[in-house]
Amino acid sequence: MSRYDVYGALGSPYSMKVRAAMRAKRLVHTWTGMTAEDRQSVMPNVRAPVIPVIRKPDGQWTNDSTPFLLSLEGEGRDLLPPSxxxxxxxxxxxxxxxxxxxxxxxxxxxxxxxxxxxxxxxxxxxxxxxxxxxxxxxxxxxxxxxxxxxxxxxx
Incomplete structure (x- = not known):
């Protein structure tokens, strides 16, 4: 089964939004609290140095929460209503x-x-x-x- 890796922080509303959505959609993912040490290895993979940072199952990295979540609408449970x-x-x-x-x-x-x-x-x-x-x-x-x-x- 494919897995998403989410690097974020408890104090980041965008990180919490992604974490909540991944749980609601019941998608397999790991949550890693972004420490100062993690920044060294994770941030070079994205254009803007902001969290959350997500590594997709295909190895691609992203960190803009809204477009990322919209791209997931075909996976797992729907977040958006059909109407x-x-x-x-x-x-x-x-x-x-x-x-x-x-x-x-x-x-x-x-x-x-x-x-x-x-x-x-x-x-x-x-x-x-x-x-x-x-x-x-x-x-x-x-x-x-x-x-x-x-x-x-x-x-």
Whole structure:
């Protein structure tokens, strides 16, 4: 049986979308939490260095979640309803969530100091599972500053 390999992160809504869809479709897949070490070997396989990254059974790599999931509609259970009107509504809501709900998520993760500290630590503990607490906290400080600096653009 063919298997998909999904590399993502618990803090990535796009990764969670792909993981949930793969489960709903009951497609054979592995889930690997993307660590800093994995980035070295996985990211060179895709054009844009963003997660999730998926290796398809044919060996091809991709990382744009919506086109990937749409390409799977012939496999496993359907994610989209058969009615053209309901299908359009689902695709419209998915596009809105992908583009606009991310802004709200980004805002609530990084706009408030307590939330930003918690989220930065959570993301770095997930990304650096074998690092010590000092390393994780240093990385969390860096990611927090970077994300907060992007607030005007993203959140």
């Amino acid at each position: 053209p009107v309901a299908r359009f509504a689902c695709l419209l809501l998915e596009d809105m969530a992908d583009e606009w709900f991310m802004k709200a998520m980004f805002h609530y993760r990084w706009a408030y100091e307590d939330d930003a500290e918690w989220c930065a630590n959570w993301l770095m503990f997930d990304s650096l599972p074998n690092a010590g607490q000092d390393s994780v906290e240093a990385a969390a400080s860096t990611i927090r500053e970077r994300q907060i600096s992007r607030m005007a653009l993203v959140g």
